[in-house]
Amino acid sequence: MINKKFLIKKNTEFKKMSDQIKITCSGCSLLCDDIIIIKHEKDIEKILGTCLKGKEKFNQIISKNRILNPLIRKNNSLEKINWDIALDKAVQMINNSIKPVLYGLSNISCEAQLNAIKIARKINGFIDSNSTICQGQVLNFASKIGITTMTLTDIINKSDVIILWGVNVVESIPRLLSKILFSRGKFRITGREIKSLIIVDIYKTASFNVLGTRDLALIIKPDNDIELIRFLKKYCREEYKIPAGGNSGIDKQDLERLISILLNSEHISILTGQALIKPQGEGHPMKELLELIKILNKYKKIGRVSLMMVGGHYNMVGFEHIALAETGKNQSIQFRNGKSVQTEETIISKLQNQDFDLSIIVGTDPISHFPAAISKNLSSKPMILIDNKKSGTYLIADLILPTAITGIECEGLAFRLDHVPIKLKKIIDPPNNILSDAKLLENILMKLE
């Protein structure tokens, strides 16, 4: 009797919640897979659980900045054209060029990235992604030294120390700290009480507000990260006294605490951002940090030290994996006669030397991000833009092809920041029957053949 009552109650509840969908957000590289959406017929009614960054992605559907028709530039003004004419024009522009360049590719699905690499192989072009000037450099060093990584689930369940080195997580990826630091894991049941946080930065960012009494805040002098890492390496290798004046702007007391935490805790995960990517003096801080992690892991009896790169674009890691599988190189790939050849060049050196005659930009905005001299070179040659919203590059491009938003209007595969592949879902139909990135690039490839 009791069982029957329970069953009836459960069924009615299920009917009420039938229009609930769980989706994956494609706002940033964290790819939160627990967002709840409540649909009313064909429209989205409520979005639960996203941060402001993810909410902004959903606002783009009906935004004023959305591009809905293919456009062509004639006499310094944009004109609407037919899809067939637009595709023909794109193929004609590609066929006329000898040294085309493809750039961007971090804000599209893996299927689209594969098609873009196929196009580059077909037209003997040069292809590069945003990771060249971002976290891709870390993987270049890792191929020589080696890297220890952890997935997000590992960090939630196991890690007891989290180090933020040169990254302001609160402002760049808002939900990351609530997932890894404040949650309660399998072996860290008390959550925030047992996990400690260390922040290394050159000034007080918004992330410093999260610090508790057991945590450590280190404010160091600018461009002195490399000195601190070298000091820690020296200390771990042999008996070494801490200087009375401290090191690189940190006093002796804090250094002692930092060393005791590094040597005595179990699982340490280090999150790094853009700060350690540029070279400091003669050396490179990222290279030194990877060596420090190697030494610490040799010393530790229980647990390990791991590194996680915090990037912004939602599928930057995906390009590295797809390109590595397809060509044997993770970035800056030059094709000749249908084969990838060895080059030292990157997208920056290509643009600096004006060694190109056509640029195809996919899902990014280089005109407003690159230095003025380089973006001037980029704007001097013909350009095809494939994107879903207006940007600085939109004002200069000669041919503009709109696409649907991946994760909302079309499906696809993307890689999270800890190298875990996640499927993105389709929720609503795109306006004006716009094609997805993957389909559009496939159509161009078919026409080229």
Place this chain on the structure above:
Amino acid sequence: MELFQYLPQTNCKKCGKLTCMAFSLELLKGNVNIEECTPLLDESKYQNKYSKLKELLKGEEGQKRELKIGIDIVKCDGCGICVTICPVNARYCYSILSGKVADYPPDKHQLFMVKEGKCELLSIENCRRLVTEGKERECRVCETYCPRVAIKIEYI
């Protein structure tokens, strides 16, 4: 906390409470008068503290006050730290334990929820400051760990 500094801090138990901290919390809520703390009146060394306490409360002692948790919607960016860290939320919604979004419709005990990119206060009835198991709780986790300094706990 400011009120606690001006009390004797000896835990003499003459007021009937276990500690001076508990007395200061009752004083904040308006459940007791200052005069119930007899050492403040009798001993001459506490005279300064007594006058300062009177100044702080401005004669409003004894009036009952209500707890208010204010959320600044302009500053909030929906990071969900308050949802995850609140002990009451985590006790009743299993998915919040691992930092995930809670089920919808929310549990009746739930305090915070993130909706349309902003944090929302659902109900205050089950807050740890009000519902206690025989002991006073000076819980301020949502206020201390908010990275945007958007949450404020006060008695009005």
